[in-house]
Amino acid sequence: MAANFMCNGFKQDALDDVELEIKKLQQLVDKGKCSHFKKECMKIYDRALNKYDKESAHYNKKSKFEIRTQLQKQLFSSLEIPFRKQTSNIMESLKAKIKEVLKKLSPKGLILKEMIID
Numbered sequence: 001m002a003a004n005f006m007c008n009g010f011k012q013d014a015l016d017d018v019e020l021e022i023k024k025l026q027q028l029v030d031k032g033k034c035s036h037f038k039k040e041c042m043k044i045y046d047r048a049l050n051k052y053d054k055e056s057a058h059y060n061k062k063s064k065f066e067i068r069t070q071l072q073k074q075l076f077s078s079l080e081i082p083f084r085k086q087t088s089n090i091m092e093s094l095k096a097k098i099k100e101v102l103k104k105l106s107p108k109g110l111i112l113k114e115m116i117i118d
Contacts, residue, residue, distance in 0.1 A: 003063040006059060007067040010067075011068075011071045013052075013055065014048040014049070015048065017047065018078075025040050025079075026081060029082050033089040033090055033093055034089075037082075037086045045075050052067075052071055
């Protein structure tokens, strides 16, 4: 019981520790495609888990593992919004590039409208 209480506190500390970084990542992807998105996500993820692991090192393994799993799920959930935005940014960029290539390949712009991606 005490291990659960303490490990839950460590979990919250780890989440609080990376909250600002997650907000910064969200702001970055809101401005456009982030070229180092995976690296930033992994840095946030690893930092939170390392903090939790260090603080919970001397507690019951079962409790520690269960709460660590909760932490992982919460981190994935927190990173989902920036991930969706990053994916959307990439899709928009790809659509623009495809349109550009199709226009260049089409003689005098005579390409079927159905082929142009909207």
